[in-house]
Amino acid sequence: MRDRVDLADSLADLPPLSNHCAVLVVQHVVDALPRSNARCRVLVPTMGALHRGHGELIRVAREAAGRSGEVAVSIFVNPLQFAPGGDYEKYPRPEDADDEFCRQAGVDLLFRPTAGEMYAADFSIAVDEHLLANVLEGKSRPGHFRGVCTVVAKLFNILAPDAAVFGEKDFQQLAIIRRMVRDLNFPIEIIGVPTVREADGLACSSRNQYLNREEREQAAVLQRALQEARRMVELGDRSPEELITAAASLIATAPLARIDYLEIVNVETLQPVANVGPDSLIAVAAFFGQTRLIDNLRLS
Numbered sequence: 001m002r003d004r005v006d007l008a009d010s011l012a013d014l015p016p017l018s019n020h021c022a023v024l025v026v027q028h029v030v031d032a033l034p035r036s037n038a039r040c041r042v043l044v045p046t047m048g049a050l051h052r053g054h055g056e057l058i059r060v061a062r063e064a065a066g067r068s069g070e071v072a073v074s075i076f077v078n079p080l081q082f083a084p085g086g087d088y089e090k091y092p093r094p095e096d097a098d099d100e101f102c103r104q105a106g107v108d109l110l111f112r113p114t115a116g117e118m119y120a121a122d123f124s125i126a127v128d129e130h131l132l133a134n135v136l137e138g139k140s141r142p143g144h145f146r147g148v149c150t151v152v153a154k155l156f157n158i159l160a161p162d163a164a165v166f167g168e169k170d171f172q173q174l175a176i177i178r179r180m181v182r183d184l185n186f187p188i189e190i191i192g193v194p195t196v197r198e199a200d201g202l203a204c205s206s207r208n209q210y211l212n213r214e215e216r217e218q219a220a221v222l223q224r225a226l227q228e229a230r231r232m233v234e235l236g237d238r239s240p241e242e243l244i245t246a247a248a249s250l251i252a253t254a255p256l257a258r259i260d261y262l263e264i265v266n267v268e269t270l271q272p273v274a275n276v277g278p279d280s281l282i283a284v285a286a287f288f289g290q291t292r293l294i295d296n297l298r299l300s
């Protein structure tokens with residue numbers, strides 16, 4: 001895999017794509033199914049407002065699909081995974097910019113359904129995960145992973161990909177999707193992609209655009225705090241309590257930050273660890289004003 005690069009910068013150097021590379025944009029489920037002579041298809045599920053993180057997922061999807069394969073991106077702001085009163089209504093939906101992003105990234109198929117296309121008015125079946133979904137994000141956002149699993153299962157059925165690409169930024173989501181694929185026998189390979197960051201370490205996110213200037217400046221403290229925990233591990237500290245205290249003190253230097261959770265868990269079980277080991281990960285969620293950001297880092 002080549003080094004991660006700024007997709008927008010790297011694409012700027014390329015000659016314009018020919019019409020041959022136009023993205024097929026479809027809204028309806030019937031048009032999204034692969035044809036009978038289908039090529040290998042790799043799916044990147046997103047909620048749009050595409051940024052460099054999504055660009056990296058698309059690049060990895062293209063690599064996995066190969067020259068003859070097809071890269072499909074879905075853009076769907078899934079109402080089922082937002083809490084009542086959450087940011088569902090105000091979530092950014094820059095359709096033209098997303099179309100152009102997909103075109104420049106060489107996406108073959110863009111599936112952008114409406115909520116009505118995805119959910120019948122009397123929709124009554126959902127997918128629940130019971131072991132991994134109740135901690136961390138699931139504890140703070142009850143019902144969130146039911147929404148995620150349900151929509152991803154539907155996208156897998158609708159688009160029938162051979163593989164699907166997800167970001168490690170949402171590492172709990174990635175773990176739960178891997179579990180769903182295993183437990184429900186989806187014949188789909190799941191590919192994880194490391195988190196893409198801004199120059200100051202802040203993880204790229206569609207929600208970063210909600211931040212005002214001060215919040216944006218202070219948000220970089222999250223990654224610095226996680227890095228500090230990793231530095232302590234490298235120096236031999238194995239105590240989750242000490243690492244969490246140190247990381248929390250660093251976050252507290254940013255007056256606009258309000259921690260939702262800060263935990264050290266096993267990457268497989270997502271349960272808190274008694275001692276930091278090779279499978280430990282530190283995860284944080286914090287508010288800056290109204291905006292809730294998440295990040296995580298493997299500790300060794």
Ligand code: AMP
Pocket residue numbers: 045046047048053054056057165166167168169170193194195196197203204205206
């Ligand atoms: P979203 O549109 O926020 O639902 O994200 C769609 C996919 O992009 C998910 O698999 C995310 O984990 C992934 N993603 C979002 N931000 C990043 C990032 N900064 N680096 C890598 N993957 C990301």
